[in-house]
Amino acid sequence: MGEESGTEDKGLAADGTIRREGATERVHAAFAPVVEAARLRVADAFGPGRLHSVYLYGSVPRGTAIPGVSDLDLLVVLHDRPTAADRAAAEDTSGALNSAFAVIEGAGLLLSHVHAVLSEAERHDLGFLVACLCTPLLGEDLATRLPPYRPTSLLARETNGDLALALPRWRALAAGAATEEARLRLGRRVSRRLVRSAFTLVMPRWGGWTSDLHRSAELFARYHPGHPERVAQVRTAAATARTPSPDPAVLTMLVEDLGPWLSAEYTRAHGTKTPRPEG
Template sequence: MSVPNSSGMDPDGYILSISQDPIQPEFQPLLEDVRASLSQEDLGLDGVYLYGSVARADATPGISDLDLTLVLREPPTAPRLARLEEIRRALEQRHSEVIKVDFDIGSRGNVLAPENLHRWGFWLKHHCRCLWGNDLSLHFERFRPSRDIAVALNADVEQVLAGYLTRIAQTDAEQDRLRLQREASRKIVRATHVLRSEDATTWPQTLEEHVALFVRRYPTMITQVAFFLFEARNPQAQVDNFTTRLQGFMEWMAAQAPKG
């Protein structure tokens, strides 16, 4: 049996899968409500997966998010997406033990498509635990670290961050703006992993590990990335400061990305 180490990998060089420790009792009522809410009607669900801090059993009540991946049997229709959004919002309003409920939605065909191996295959195998339904992670072998995986996981980063900048500029409510800054900061910190060197021997799990690995390669950028780590934990920057820093860091990252 392989003994885990602190590098995010086991001694055989495979990326560690998420813990299967029991879910913290503080979040059990929420997960029971999730199951009841998603099973009260036919939503076309193939499987429901938990990821993030609740899945790792290291979440903090009142501070952490609830992160769920929903895999549907068929590509989602607009009415079905709208209904899932209604359910997500209702769960968020009923449960103060998390500050946000997230649904990442895909379809079975997309998950199992060979071209999505490094994105969906890796995601389900190493970041998710199946709550109920078909566990598609069983279709995949364990993965070794590679830049291809990092790029696949962050293929949407420019689009997502541009969306956050638009929403931040349009919101008048400070609480909503700070929440968006927190989410955007988490995204950009994780996206720094696309700049990992091909011969990197570790795989980050937490935001702090992402920052440490990034700074090891780009030590002169420690102040810039530390700003986003702070905002990911305790957002408080003024809107102009945040958007200027985010746009600048996005441009810098784009300039560093390997060409071709």
């Protein structure tokens, strides 16, 4: 429905705070076996002495995942800081899920710990991820210990205000992406990040939240009509995130043109993300 009708869903609760976007009941039947396997494998890999809680995020708990195309994204929260052994266990678990289930393009385990999730430094980044973008799968739901969130410039800054730090890494990876497969994977990763940044750039003006990449691109277009070339690039990024292109020119456009422009525009509008302590 259009904004003019007053019925546009902005992903907000009645009090204007951002709704939690996923739920286990939204997981499509095709993905139910891999979700259950992930729950069991993660519990077995870390055990109660290390594991605090596990969450799903991304397209699977939103109910928009496509078999054979979408990733399975998991946040694993430990009782304390992840160790090298924990990271190795996460890699092993990801590899086992990838080998066992063709329904997913890949499984990714993001490791963190309770103190980080609840810290003031991560309140509007990792904390926001848990409270609004994650679906509890196992253990205590830390969202009950986090505040409500609103679509503010502070949230924009702390979620995506470090785009400039990603650009050198992307350039290095692009320079070394000699195969079509490497370009496809990098293009998908870069496109997702750029579309999300384009959306959060305009999020406070729109006054809502969405994780849908196509809708994100169209919301960017709504608030940047004076930049038709950037609108076209963000739309290309949204399409590439869903259906990656092996064309090196697309990756070059994302990394060398759209990325730097979006980073500068983001800094101008919202500032840069607060530096995190080392380690």
